Amino acid sequence: MKNFTTTLVLVFFVSAGAFAQGVSGGVKAGLNLANQTFSGNGFTSSPSFLPGFHAGAYLTAMFSDHIGLQPELLYSGQGAKSGNEKYKLTYIAIPVLLRYNVNSVFSFHAGPQIGVLASAKYKVGSASVDYKDNFKSTDVSLAAGVGIDLPMKLNFNFRFIKGLSDINSTDDSDVKVKNYTLQLSVGYKLFGK
Incomplete structure (x- = not known):
C-alpha cells in the first residue's frame, strides 16, 4: 500500500507539472484542532477537540489563471x-485539491485526502499505550478551505477535513469512528510564481 501510494504521488506530481501553466511549491505547517465522531447502537460520546500540528510540502499546478x-x-x-x-x-x-483562484490573493480549494496511519496512542494522564491495532491503516476524507497568498511568498490556509471512512478496526464493536479536523496553516513558497 505504501509503495503504491508513493508511486501514485510521484506520477501525479510529474504529470501535473508537465501540463500546468505555472508550477509553484513550498512548505507549510500549522495547527490542527482534531476530533472524532462516534456512532453506534446506543453509543454516546462527546469528545472535545485535541490540539495537534501538521507539517509538510505542497505543489500548486495551475492550468489557467483560475x-x-x-x-x-x-x-x-x-x-x-x-x-x-x-x-x-x-x-x-x-490531499489532492482542486484549487480556484478568485484573484492573486484569495483562493478556494476542495478535494479528497488519503491518510496512512503512522501511529496511534491511547493516553490517560501520563500513561500511554500503543493503540494502532484498533484503527484501520487508511482514512479517506474530504477537505475544503480557503487560502490567502501574500506577495512576500507567505500563504495562509484554513481548512475543514471530514473523514468519510470508519477508522475503527475492532471486530467486536459496532461503533463507527470518523475523524474530522480544523486546520490552520502558514506556508512559504520556495519556487514558482
Missing part, C-alpha cells in the same frame, strides 16, 4: 480527547 491542482504531503496529528483520556493518531496525509 483553475489548478494542489497536492500536498503532510505529517498530521489527529484524534480526540475526553476528560484526561486522549486518542492521539498521526497520519501521513495526501
Whole structure:
C-alpha cells in the first residue's frame, strides 16, 4: 500500500507539472484542532477537540489563471480527547485539491485526502499505550478551505477535513469512528510564481 501510494504521488506530481501553466511549491505547517465522531447502537460520546500540528510540502499546478491542482504531503496529528483520556493518531496525509483562484490573493480549494496511519496512542494522564491495532491503516476524507497568498511568498490556509471512512478496526464493536479536523496553516513558497 505504501509503495503504491508513493508511486501514485510521484506520477501525479510529474504529470501535473508537465501540463500546468505555472508550477509553484513550498512548505507549510500549522495547527490542527482534531476530533472524532462516534456512532453506534446506543453509543454516546462527546469528545472535545485535541490540539495537534501538521507539517509538510505542497505543489500548486495551475492550468489557467483560475483553475489548478494542489497536492500536498503532510505529517498530521489527529484524534480526540475526553476528560484526561486522549486518542492521539498521526497520519501521513495526501490531499489532492482542486484549487480556484478568485484573484492573486484569495483562493478556494476542495478535494479528497488519503491518510496512512503512522501511529496511534491511547493516553490517560501520563500513561500511554500503543493503540494502532484498533484503527484501520487508511482514512479517506474530504477537505475544503480557503487560502490567502501574500506577495512576500507567505500563504495562509484554513481548512475543514471530514473523514468519510470508519477508522475503527475492532471486530467486536459496532461503533463507527470518523475523524474530522480544523486546520490552520502558514506556508512559504520556495519556487514558482
